[in-house]
Amino acid sequence: MSAVWLKLITLLTILSCPALSGPVSSEVVWRALGEAVTIQCRPSKPDQEYLSLKKGLSEEHDVLYKEGNPEKNTIYKEFMGRLQLNGVFPNVDILIKNLTSNDTGPYWCVYKKFDLVSSKNLEMKGTGSVLLVVTGGPQQHSACVPPDDNLFLVIVIFAALLLGIIMCFLIWIILKTITTKKRTKKTQRHVTTSDVYEDMRGTIRR
Known part of the structure; x- marks a missing residue:
């Protein structure tokens, strides 16, 4: 029953696709159980120092934390062994393998840079954010259309x-x-x- 509600909430979110668009490029990606998805994170401004891949409407779940110099990766437990990184920071392609229904949701590429004036890390969303929908059937590609x-x-x-x-x-x-x-x-x-x-x-x- 919880899986049905998860799909229901996700589909209602998809019906408001324009809300996911804007200055940050995003798309809806459909995948079947066990397949893989690649999230291509790109910064909107140069000279970024950190990259976080976050999941959830409020970015409440951490997937990956990556430092640019030196390059260090922190992969969180839920995605351990399923993440593969390609590219040179800050242009990073993140491959998530062996997808499950729990992987359904929006993913955000969030870049950070330390600001000397304010002495704080300034956050900005990069391009490449996606809304991932993992289904039990064969793979179907669509944009705002139920599979x-x-x-x-x-x-x-x-x-x-x-x-x-x-x-x-x-x-x-x-x-x-x-x-x-x-x-x-x-x-x-x-x-x-x-x-x-x-x-x-x-x-x-x-």
């Missing part, structure tokens, strides 16, 4: 359920508003009738 009919059907059902919930909520609000208005009118009528009754009693006594 299988079953997954598309799940999305349609989810959208229909969401629309139904919204419609029921709106109907409930409308009915509640109408009921409240009717109660208010009845209360006003009751108050008016009581005033007339009191006035007539006063007249009879005179």
Whole structure:
């Protein structure tokens, strides 16, 4: 079930592909289980000192940390033995092999450089970031198009359920508003009738 939700969330992210585009080049890459993907990280500005490959919408997972001079690599546990690096820093091609469903998600090329003025590491995203989708079926290449009919059907059902919930909520609000208005009118009528009754009693006594 968790795998279905993972695909569902990923596909909803893919449907907003324009949000992943912009000054940083990115693309959607489809791969099957056990295949490999190459992420080509390139800096937007020269003279960068460090490269981090991060995973997740908020860049919450570290995949690789690479220093430019001297060249040192730190590969994190989840990707140990599955990562292969090619190229000369800062232009680095990162090959991830034996893909699993847990590898699905966005990958970001983040470069760092120490700034003498602020005495801080300044970060900037490089080109080459990708949104990786690992499926259980044969490899399919696409751009913002679901790779299988079953997954598309799940999305349609989810959208229909969401629309139904919204419609029921709106109907409930409308009915509640109408009921409240009717109660208010009845209360006003009751108050008016009581005033007339009191006035007539006063007249009879005179």
